[in-house]
Amino acid sequence: MELLERFAAGDLDAFESLFRQHQGEVYRWIMRIVRNTGVAEDLTLETFWRMHRAHARFDPTKGNCGAWLRRIATNVAIDHLRQARHEVPLPDDLPATAQQPPAEQLALRSEISRAMDKLSPRVRAVVLMALVEEEPYECIAEALGISESAVKVRVFRGVRILRETLSRAGVHP
Amino acid sequence: MKEPEIEDVKKLLKDALPATKDSELRHDLWPAMLQRLDQRTIRVPWWDWALLAGLAAALFFFPGIIPALLYQL
Numbered sequence: 001m002e003l004l005e006r007f008a009a010g011d012l013d014a015f016e017s018l019f020r021q022h023q024g025e026v027y028r029w030i031m032r033i034v035r036n037t038g039v040a041e042d043l044t045l046e047t048f049w050r051m052h053r054a055h056a057r058f059d060p061t062k063g064n065c066g067a068w069l070r071r072i073a074t075n076v077a078i079d080h081l082r083q084a085r086h087e088v089p090l091p092d093d094l095p096a097t098a099q100q101p102p103a104e105q106l107a108l109r110s111e112i113s114r115a116m117d118k119l120s121p122r123v124r125a126v127v128l129m130a131l132v133e134e135e136p137y138e139c140i141a142e143a144l145g146i147s148e149s150a151v152k153v154r155v156f157r158g159v160r161i162l163r164e165t166l167s168r169a170g171v172h173p
Numbered sequence: 174m175k176e177p178e179i180e181d182v183k184k185l186l187k188d189a190l191p192a193t194k195d196s197e198l199r200h201d202l203w204p205a206m207l208q209r210l211d212q213r214t215i216r217v218p219w220w221d222w223a224l225l226a227g228l229a230a231a232l233f234f235f236p237g238i239i240p241a242l243l244y245q246l
Contacts, residue, residue: 035190049209131186159179
């Protein structure tokens with residue numbers, strides 16, 4: 001029996017194999033949205049937990065396990081943004097860019113963080129994936145289960161809100 | 174909105190926020206996953222089983238209480 005079929009039948013060894021194959025990819029995807037290593041690790045576990053819970057609904061004949069996991073991971077990350085709204089600033093555990101002095105960069109990050117808080121979690125996730133991580137629109141659309149044009153609409157909406165908020169704070173893109 | 178306006182915001186965001194594409198998982202998460210699977214397995218306490226057994230026995234020996242229970246539902 002193939003790995004996906006064994007997983008769908010509830011085989012824990014098959015689940016472990018899939019976990020080991022995909023954990024890095026799921027983690028990196030979630031990092032693009034939540035931008036915090038500890039949270040991303042926790043949400044990676046939550047993604048695989050949801051996958052495990054739904055094993056009976058997985059159809060191995062149609063199955064693209066990677067795409068399914070990416071969809072679950074996106075939902076998990078957006079759920080997190082929704083719950084953590086106004087609580088989690090853009091984290092500092094990522095390497096700083098060397099283009100600006102630290103103090104100025106910190107102030108800019110802080111303004112951007114505040115502006116990002118104005119975005120809904122779904123728009124925020126799309127803005128981060130499309131503009132910061134430069135993921136292709138097609139890839140984002142598939143992960144969110146929406147059309148490419150809907151992704152573009154969310155990018156436009158996000159950019160408009162960011163421009164307005166940043167301009168009010170004296171930051172002019 | 175025009176493309177250059179999007180590009181301006183994109184440049185600003187990219188200057189302030191480093192991309193995370195190179196972020197790698199620092200350790201294997203499988204042990205933590207196993208722990209979570211164990212924790213989330215539903216464990217029914219023994220007294221719940223005892224209560225269920227008592228209810229089943231009551232229904233078996235005193236079937237007259239079934240309409241009363243249904244009425245309460």
